[in-house]
Amino acid sequence: MPAPAPHPSAANLIASCGGRVTRTRIAVLEILQHSQRSLNHDDIAAALAADGLPHDRVTLYRTLDWLVEQGLAHRIIGPDRARRFKAGGETGSQHAHFHCDRCGHVLCLESIKTDERFELPAGYRPERAELVFHGTCPDCGRLRAAKT
């Protein structure tokens, strides 16, 4: 009895969206699925190149936008005004994020939900909330401690 796959097959997910199942989409989605941390465009382009599948910058932008539209990935805008991506949709799992200001990495904090109720001024209709913590991650904390 084989252990269940940690993620549904990338190809199956893509097919179930009704889009074409292309090498690019499969490769990008698998890269996202295999990463614990969120990745920016450069990270993903480098991973593609390392897999022997170099791609045009524009194709990568369009592929990632498509994955987000389809709910197969979600996007976070970093304080460096660059987008970072992670596998999995956002619907039903609105969660907080942690940005390491030192190394730039972003972590999904699935345990902290952002759909609690807050009192907003009259007339303001919130549709979603974003909660982002800024600080140092364990790696960078260790490095800083070691240097001192």
Added chain:
Amino acid sequence: MPAPAPHPSAANLIASCGGRVTRTRIAVLEILQHSQRSLNHDDIAAALAADGLPHDRVTLYRTLDWLVEQGLAHRIIGPDRARRFKAGGETGSQHAHFHCDRCGHVLCLESIKTDERFELPAGYRPERAELVFHGTCPDCGRLRAAKT
């Protein structure tokens, strides 16, 4: 008996930071002080031009950066990856923001503080938290209702 000024004089604030009190800094800070909503670079450049004080793009970037450094203004990064500015510092008043996804305007929610305690994974050291609500503002809500 004159009513107290709604804000301390821009020139005085700038002088008390030890920097030079220039036309540019005064004009920019006053524009920020007189606006209820946060403003982006284009908004501010347009307001300067309307006051007969057109400026170079770069000067505006540097002036705004300086105001933020001095704690005379604070900055928010919008989902359109553009910065928006508002008069007043951030220290001691970490607050949430509301982004209208329809018109792009940003509102400071001074009443909602972001320094509450949350349970983060071991090793992650938060230094500040950002809480941003996305949705529609009263103006855009009215427009939408009227159109229907």
Added chain:
DNA sequence: GAGATTAATGCAACATTGTAGCATTACGGC
């Protein structure tokens, strides 16, 4: 599997937002 259809890709050019270097201007101390 071969051919037709058209979505996806690659390429070049452009847009937006922000930075860096250096010459010129103007603020503020005297």
Added chain:
DNA sequence: GCCGTAATGCTACAATGTTGCATTAATCTC
């Protein structure tokens, strides 16, 4: 009013993302 220096303007550049169009390849039909 002069002078030294901080602030400004100008130019060129960097990073990130977008648009238009020709080419390629995924899927459909046979």
